[in-house]
Amino acid sequence: MKVDLFDFVLPPDRIALHPAQPRDTARMLVVDAAGLHDRTVRDLPASLRPGDCLVFNDTRVIPAQLSGTRGAARIAATLHKREGARRWRAFVRGAKRLRNGDAIDFGAGVSAISTARGEDGSWALDFAGDEPVELLLERAGTMPLPPYIAQKRGISARDADDYQTMFANEPGAVAAPTAALHFTPELMAALADAGIAHETLTLHVGAGTFLPVKAEDTADHRMHAEWGRIDGATADRLNAVRAGGGRVIAVGTTSLRLLESATGADGTIRPFEGDTAIFITPGYRFRAVDGLMTNFHLPRSTLMMLVSALMGIDRIKAAYAHAIAQEYRFYSYGDASLLIP
Template sequence: MRVADFDFDLPEASIALRPAVPRDAARLLVVAAGQPLADSVFHDLPQALRPGDVLVVNDTRVIPAQFHGVRGNARIGVTLHKREAADVWWSFVKNARRLHIGDRVDFGAGLAGTVLERNDEGAILWRFTADAPLDTAMAAAGAMPLPPYIASKRPTDARDASDYQTLHAARDGAVAAPTAGLHFTPALWDRLTAAGIGRETVTLHVGAGTFLPVKADDTDDHRMHAEWGSIDAATADRLNAARAAGGRVLAVGTTALRLLESAVDARGVIQPFSGDTAIFITPGSRFGAIDGLVTNFHLPKSTLFMLVSALMGLDAMQSAYAHAIASGYRFYSYGDGSLLLPGRDRSPSSLP
């Protein structure tokens, strides 16, 4: 499909620069197949679900992943992308043309990096060293990696250290938050549990590739960046049992959805998974693992808007987003949420 088909106009004023307070006070647009759009509030999510449904959250935790260093007179900006070993990371780099294999960059706080490799897409592989324990030095030298559409409008501050982490964050490794999870509070989970809604946890460490624009004109020509994720055997068994009992599996965020769809087999059975996924979901893809999605509102022409269009249909999502814009919903990472319920029969996934 043409990438231009996924474009829409979004006023700058629609971009949220801070999250709702409390988090579950964010608005919620319910998009259900065959039903009118329904405006709601996130703390009313239990009323939109059914007993026996299971929400699947991503427990990745955002790390301080942006660094500013110097090599001679050159200033080097680094955003970590994907960890390959305890001290080795792929990253995207500003002023990368000034770097060569073997170059060493000082990032402050006793942290330094040596260039090991660069790939065709301009990413650079680093080996980091430090005077202190490495993770301690990286935390001291690094900054919270807010999305460009927020960072370009205001500086990162102390509030973001907590605002940009979900309630479920437990496993360090992400360089972007799974932002659908930002809306959940302990009180909301109490209401969900009381309503018979289950919760399961998976891990997908979100990479900086999530911020990159799609540069191709056709979706067939776009290459996704790989991210590491895992689903343990016990979690997969419980999810399969919930669906066998008639419950629905609903991903909280596109990250959880992509991981689940990477793990499902041709029979629609979710398998244990541990490794990289570069799955790219566009209209025409079929879903085998999930029955719905909780997600924020995404950028025009982004892979995530393509994903929600694959789930609900492009026309339906264009209409839903037009309604959201006209109704004053807040967009992107700190914005409002949506509940997408395709309502179609389950079918085996044909995704690679």
């Protein structure tokens, strides 16, 4: 399938540089069988049914952006996947200056050795010392905001809170599961009062989520693997929701991708722990989810392909055209959509 099918033109001023305050006041475009409906996130309890279940990703974003030197050369690294207790795979700006075995000084007493360059150009970085790498990153790292935000306004101290969901519990992500940024304790209480349950799983989102699709055809694109986990008790409860007539609504494409990775051809969600590189494009048959709450995605991105697979390319193009015309805010800090096939 041609990647051009998933392209659209977005005015640059529609890219949100800060989240809505309070978070649940963001706008929400509901796309369902009845058409398009302009609402806000606070309308979510009335937009779902009693017995439905929202599934959140409880990953926690780590300060995975590092800046350092190798001799006189400047090196910038974005960690994207843990490969061991002290080893992280990283995308490196200035990678042509690196050789196997080079020492990189990131300041604040944090250093790493570059090893094992990957086919995708990434490097494995082995961090020196005995302290947990998470503590080293707290000292030397910054929040890994998406480039379309960081390049426009830089990173502020406030992003340490703004770019973390209320569910963040399991450290390891280098990008936030941004659909869940819209949720507040007040909204969760309103959902519970409306008879809508929730569950959590863990998928450590990698920096590959920001990478553009460079191939001309989806068949030639290679997804980066991300680590995720669904425990047996959670899988059992989600299966019971569907058996009782409720719907499983993924909050974010990361939750959806892990749910689909854990679900067999019979529609049963099973315990899962490991890597997934699932790539969902039109023609995919969904097995685990009945809907998706998500933000508005980049043109030509794998996430644009995913929502097109869920709703159909024509419906998504119509929804995005409506969102642009109605001045919705796009991308990680932007507004939401609720997609019910």
